[in-house]
Amino acid sequence: MSDEAQSDDGRGRSDDFEIVVNGSPVTVESETVTYEQVVSIAFPTPPAPDATFSVTFRKAKHCEKGSLVAGQSVEVKKKGTTFDVVHTGKS
Amino acid sequence: MSSTLVSRSPDLQRLVDEGYQVEIRASQLLVHHVPYVTAARAVAYGALVSELTTEGASTSRPGTHELYFVGEIPCDQHGRELSKIINQRGPIALGGGLTASCSFSSKPVDGYPNYYAKMTSYVNMLQGDAKAIDPIVDAVNFAPLATAEDESVFRYLDSATSRARIGAISERLALTNVAIIGLGGTGSYILDLIAKTPIEHIHMFDGDRLKTHNAFRAPGAASIEELTAAPLKVDYFRDKYSPLRRNLHAHPEFIHAGNVQMLAEMNFVFLAVDTGPAKKLIMEALEADDVPFIDTGMGLYEAGGALGGILRTTASTPAYRRHIWDNNRVSFARLEDDEYDRNIQVADMNAMNAVLAVIKWKKLLGFYQDTENEHSISYTVGGNDLLNEDFRNDT
Numbered sequence: 001m002s003d004e005a006q007s008d009d010g011r012g013r014s015d016d017f018e019i020v021v022n023g024s025p026v027t028v029e030s031e032t033v034t035y036e037q038v039v040s041i042a043f044p045t046p047p048a049p050d051a052t053f054s055v056t057f058r059k060a061k062h063c064e065k066g067s068l069v070a071g072q073s074v075e076v077k078k079k080g081t082t083f084d085v086v087h088t089g090k091s
Numbered sequence: 092m093s094s095t096l097v098s099r100s101p102d103l104q105r106l107v108d109e110g111y112q113v114e115i116r117a118s119q120l121l122v123h124h125v126p127y128v129t130a131a132r133a134v135a136y137g138a139l140v141s142e143l144t145t146e147g148a149s150t151s152r153p154g155t156h157e158l159y160f161v162g163e164i165p166c167d168q169h170g171r172e173l174s175k176i177i178n179q180r181g182p183i184a185l186g187g188g189l190t191a192s193c194s195f196s197s198k199p200v201d202g203y204p205n206y207y208a209k210m211t212s213y214v215n216m217l218q219g220d221a222k223a224i225d226p227i228v229d230a231v232n233f234a235p236l237a238t239a240e241d242e243s244v245f246r247y248l249d250s251a252t253s254r255a256r257i258g259a260i261s262e263r264l265a266l267t268n269v270a271i272i273g274l275g276g277t278g279s280y281i282l283d284l285i286a287k288t289p290i291e292h293i294h295m296f297d298g299d300r301l302k303t304h305n306a307f308r309a310p311g312a313a314s315i316e317e318l319t320a321a322p323l324k325v326d327y328f329r330d331k332y333s334p335l336r337r338n339l340h341a342h343p344e345f346i347h348a349g350n351v352q353m354l355a356e357m358n359f360v361f362l363a364v365d366t367g368p369a370k371k372l373i374m375e376a377l378e379a380d381d382v383p384f385i386d387t388g389m390g391l392y393e394a395g396g397a398l399g400g401i402l403r404t405t406a407s408t409p410a411y412r413r414h415i416w417d418n419n420r421v422s423f424a425r426l427e428d429d430e431y432d433r434n435i436q437v438a439d440m441n442a443m444n445a446v447l448a449v450i451k452w453k454k455l456l457g458f459y460q461d462t463e464n465e466h467s468i469s470y471t472v473g474g475n476d477l478l479n480e481d482f483r484n485d486t
Contacts, residue, residue, distance in 0.1 A: 023394025023473070048424035054390065054401045058474040065476045067469060069418045084471050086390025088403035089366030089422055090436050091277040091444070 020082040031061070033081070034073040042085035054088040057081060094238045094248055098258070100150040102205035108254045110231035111210070117186030118143055122210050126221035126228035127165040130172070134221045134228055137162025139213050140185055141206065153209050156198040159183060159191035168223040176216055244289055245336050263456045265289040266358040272296045272346055272373065274324040276308035276441030277387050277448075278363030282328055283310040284449045285361075292338045294357070295325040298345040308438045345369065351376045360384040361448060367425040374407070374415070383408040383455065385448045386421055391435040391472075402440060404447040404468040408455060411466055414481035420467050443470060 016027045021041045028037070039053050055068040059082060061075040068074060074081075093115035097103045103120070106113050112123040120143040124136050141158040144151050157178060164180075165173050178196035185191055195213060203209035214230045221228050235247035243249075252261045269290045271278050274297040285293065300321045306313040311331060322330075325341035332339055344350060346369055354360060354373065360382055364370055370386070377384050384407055391400035405420045415421050447468055454461035465479035 022392050023397070023399050047426045050422075051424035051426060052419040052422040054403050054469055056401055056469055056471045056476065056478055058471070058476055065471075065474065065478060067478055067480060069420075082474065084399060084401050084473060086392060086401045087366070087422055087424075087426055088388035088390045088401055088469075089424075089426065090389050090391075090434060091273050091275050091363040091365055091387050091441075 017076050017081075018079040019076050020080075022083070022085055028076070031075050032073050033076050033083075035068040035070050037073075038068070038083045038085050042083075047087065051087055053085050055083060055085050057083045094236065094242045095148065096145065096150070097236070097248065098253070099148045100145075100206075102150055102207040104253055105207045106210060107236055107248060108250060110233035111214070112230070112232055112234040113236055115143065116189075119186055119189075120206055120210070121189075122214065122230065124232050124234065125162075125214050125217055125230045126225075127162060127217040128168055128170070128220045128224060129163045130166050130170050132166070132168065132170045132224065134225050135162060137165070137217070138189075139210060140189060140191060141209060143206070150206055153203050153206055156202050156209070157194055157196045158209070158213060159185055159189075159194045161185075161189055161191050164192055165217050166220070168220040173216070173220075176213075240337065244291055244338055246334065249287075249289075260458055261289060263458050264453065265291065266456075267291045268294060268357045270294040270296060270354060270357045270360045272354075272360060272362050273364035274299075274328055275305065275363060275365070276436050276438065277389070277444045278361070279309040279324075279328060280442045280445030281361050281363060281387075281448060282332065284445060285452075286332045286336055286339070292340060294340045294342060294353075295328060296342045296344060296346055297324045298343055299324050301327045308436055308441050310442075346373055348372060354382060355380040357382050359452065361452070362386040363445070363448075365425075366422055368423065370421065371423040374421070378407070378412060381409045385451055386415075387444045387448050388421070389436065389440055389444055391437070391440060393433075393435065398435060398437070399473040400435075400440075400471075402444040402447065402470040402472075404444065404451055404470075406451050406455065406466045406468075408466075411464075411481075411483040414466055418467070418481065420481070440472070 016029060017031060019026055019028055021038055026041055035055055038055055057074060058065040059080050061077050097107055114121040120141045122139045125139055126134055127137050129135050138161040139158055142154050144154040176195045176197045177193050179194040181192045183191040218230055237247055252258050271281050274295055301324050303318050306318060323343045325343050329339045329341040351372060354376060360377055362384055386405045389402045391398050405415060407415055453459045464483035466481040469478045
């Protein structure tokens with residue numbers, strides 16, 4: 001399990017990675033981003049204890065598009081890898 | 092009997108597919124709406140009435156080259172009777188309450204080979220002069236051919252399928268019982284699509300009433316009067332789609348432990364409910380009864396003044412169902428209404444989710460190609476990305 005993501009505090013370190021989560025840019029320190037990480041970025045307070053989320057991404061380092069389930073991760077580009085994290089529960 | 096006869100007789104089916112107004116009445120073949128010219132040099136419409144020779148369940152060669160005409164004595168564009176073809180003069184009583192003014196006799200060298208040739212030949216003998224007066228008139232009007240209760244689930248012949256000649260492929264969709272659980276935005280669009288397929292019985296489950304905001308996420312257009320009446324959703328949709336097809340069953344109830352056994356008789360189930368404990372109950376029951384199903388769900392959010400999010404379509408069949416549990420494809424948690432859950436849904440998103448579900452259903456039944464056998468589908472609107480996962484052929 002990787003470290004929790006850091007939100008951008010303006011230090012702009014050269015080894016940071018900029019991703020987008022649900023439309024908002026976020027800075028993370030590791031090239032490897034996990035399902036748990038993006039879920040906690042999108043939902044800092046878990047909306048329900050047993051909620052699971054659909055996570056899709058595009059423009060990752062090795063992969064044009066894909067999805068993550070719990071326990072999975074993906075390598076991101078320096079800038080531009082975009083994630084959507086939602087609870088796909090409405091019909 | 093008559094629409095079966097039509098579907099089994101290429102000559103009759105061709106008349107229908109090309110848009111002639113065909114009727115079979117009292118064992119006679121009628122073509123209505125045939126333009127002709129009266130003695131007063133006006134354009135009128137009449138009907139051709141022919142005997143109908145059948146062998147078994149389909150037509151055979153016409154028994155005679157003659158037929159009858161219901162209308163005034165037809166003339167050419169100058170008002171002179173078409174004496175070359177007029178044979179008997181009436182009134183002549185026919186079956187089915189019809190009275191002919193005359194009969195026609197125009198025989199090609201070897202007779203008419205089939206009823207398409209026979210009827211269109213006489214149509215052209217009459218309408219040519221009518222078109223000289225008014226070029227727009229035509230016997231072809233694509234009028235609907237009504238069906239009898241036991242003939243078809245549709246109230247009028249599905250000429251879309253027959254014209255495209257995909258009848259055999261469409262038959263794959265003729266399941267006996269299909270259920271839609273939830274007639275909200277996505278469920279109502281699923282109904283709109285599957286109502287047009289030859290499923291025998293469509294069962295709709297939803298305990299809610301139709302409210303004004305629902306109208307903005309449903310196919311068609313509810314009126315103020317309809318919304319004011321606050322009908323049960325299942326009743327509203329049954330009534331809306333009944334003009335097209337029979338066997339729409341309205342079940343004004345939510346699925347719970349006490350009634351979930353009703354789903355055991357279904358051949359396929361579409362789940363279009365908001366997430367909650369009921370969804371898990373339903374899925375476990377469907378799995379226990381070996382019923383295939385497709386679940387839909389969306390999540391939309393607002394960011395930077397625009398909406399983004401994901402539509403999810405998840406298929407499960409007796410041959411492949413572990414992915415839902417192993418990969419947590421479906422959430423069973425109910426999110427409380429808070430800043431995370433404004434319940435943003437938009438009609439086009441509901442429709443897209445429904446379309447993906449119905450396409451996947453048709454792929455499972457062999458109507459569409461299904462070369463990769465994906466069972467989990469997501470659509471991410473921001474990147475316009477369609478993603479497929481959980482492939483049944485995976486080793």
